[in-house]
Amino acid sequence: MWAAATIRAEAGEDIHGGNWREVGSAQQPVAVDDGAVPGGEDERAPPGILATDPPQVLDGRQRVRGVEVGATGHLTRSWMLFGGYTGMTSRIVESNNPDEIGRRFPQSPPHSFNLWSSYTFPKRVTLGGGVRYMGRRYNNVSNTRFVDGYWTADLMASMPLADNIDLRLNLTNLTDEYYFARVGGGHVVPGPARQLIGTLNFRF
DSSP: OOOOEEEEOOTTSOTTOOOEEETTEEEOOOOOOOOOOSSSSOOOOOTTOOTTSOOOOOEEEEEEEEEEEEEEEESSSSEEEEEEEEEEEEEEEEESSGGGTTOOOTTOOSEEEEEEEEEEEGGGEEEEEEEEEEOOEESSTTOOSEEOOEEEEEEEEEEEEETTEEEEEEEESTTOOOOEEEEOSSOEEEOOOOEEEEEEEEOO
16 A cells, blocks of 8 residues: 655745655655745746746645555466456545545546466467556546556467477457547547467578
């Protein structure tokens, strides 16, 4: 379980100041020079910020709690299985913007899951298949833009053509699910459509 990220700075202090806390580890960003917030009395400013820029105040607290489990191994000498699950709850606990309080983090699906299994038959013939799930993801802290969760399924087959040549076939996105693989600040990237990929492996 992990929790508690905090970023805080007050007007009149170093606007880059902050701290990060996490169960099991902690780190403190390197502070910049203790210059005043840019203004008429002192024109010094941290790198990348002009002395003429208006004062900035960063104030808020974010929290993530979750669990991650995974397993891999052979159920028999020929049957292999592996999978994993991640569940997390993310919330903005404090913010300068009251509308953001209670909202979820961007890019933080509440649930994600994967499972893959393969079986090797005599003469090195292998069949396999698996599924993946990704939950809903937001791409802004106000949670006004999001993409829905999705499931995809894949299949695999491998067989020898000769002593030193193997043929492998991969069928990805079996159901031709239309989904978004990546979500950016102002754009989305669709995931690959159903495709069949063949590979020949040569051993010397």
